[in-house]
Amino acid sequence: MSEVKYSKEHEWIKLEGDVATIGITKHATEMLGDIVFAELPEKGSNVEKDGTAGVVESTKAASDVYTPVSGEVVDTNQEIVDDPSKINQDPENSAWFFKLKIKDKSEMESLMNKDDYDKFAKETTT
């Protein structure tokens, strides 16, 4: 069974084999408001843990999207680029951002599980 983990930058990551699917959390979308623009990393590029790997913009401001683990970008979700409002509608499922072939599974260990993340998200907003 694949477990979903969460980062302090409000990304979720789901690992299946050595491919990780990454997106932003529902909590992140609620903080951002209506998302009207998304930029994703290039397929084939390499991204480093905690480095920027995309941008989302609401009507108000732009925010970087970080990658919680390192790896090679093997797929990106063009649907959210064409219609960024999908990110608000289904952030933790169909509106994933990119898939990585990860280098080092141990990078997953420092990430939070759902309960810890929910607690963290609650604390950071109040």
Place this chain on the structure above:
Amino acid sequence: METKKTSLYKLHQDCNAKFVEFAGYQMPIQYAEGIVEEHKFTRNHSGIFDVSHMGQLFIYGGDELIKDLEKIFPLDLKNLKLNHSKYSFLMDKDAGIQDDLIITKINEGFLIILNAACKDNDLRILKELLNEKYEMVLDENRSLIAIQGPKSSQILNEVVVGVKDLNFMSGDWFSFENQKVYITRSGYTGEDGFEISISNDFADKLTRKLINKGSKLVGLGARDTLRLEAGLCLYGHDLDKDKTPVEANLKWAISKERISKGDFIGSDIIIKQLNDGVTKIRVGIKPEGRIIAREKTKIFNQSDVHIGEITSGTFGPSVNGPVAMGYVENQFSKKDTKVFLEVRGKKHAASICSLPFYKKSYVKGAN
């Protein structure tokens, strides 16, 4: 200094507003439905905006006041009819814009609506210029509520009978719960609408009635996307002390009759710029694709020379794409000129376009 709250603060809370501090006030940036929905609801139905943070300056006086105000504002005030409004500016001697404003002739003098962040400084400047000769009240006891969008006339008329007969850019005194309210047909969204000046004690009650009739509260976030689609300037961004009304492409707001005499503050520079042209000018900018170019984004020409800067940029929900305005060197200001915008280190194609991005639907009587 403690942040101020408007008389609708409780109502904003009841409607799940997210607050931001703006010009010293706790103001709603958005409500539960979010900026895009609020924006579209205003375009299609009716949105209510709490703009009580703006200054409502009443200046009382007769013919002498008119003469004195004409030394300050580039308007033909002696021919401004009772209850008619004009858009104008408070300028310094170099024609730099200190504030943009709406001035309305009322029975006893004038009502001037000022930007929240500028109002205290405006009052100080005006007191000095008018030598404290006239009674001036920056009225903190009145709220200012705007209702905007195609259904607003019908909705407001159910609560305040008679408003539907007002012409665009004119106003009058009406009655709500035996209170005198001053209502003008005006706004900042590119839609038909009204601005209601009402005693703080009755603002909440009036607004709740408008909500019951089908209007909805809309925050400052959507106010910004609406005004930008309508091509309207925001002070502190598109207008400031380093820009003149001619550079801001707002010469339509300067009275031709007054220019011929040239006896108002900043008139030397205005006349010179009207005759000789300007080096930079405000234009609409439409990015290609979906890239959003925000304030301070650098603009380049096709030879990669820096030619200007974006002053406002966002995503326009009704246009369904990015919209922006900014200042470019005059020779690159022609419609359809190709330019490039530097966003996050990359240059993105855009073109100069005419304003507004979204066509106005003001009512009859526009002047």
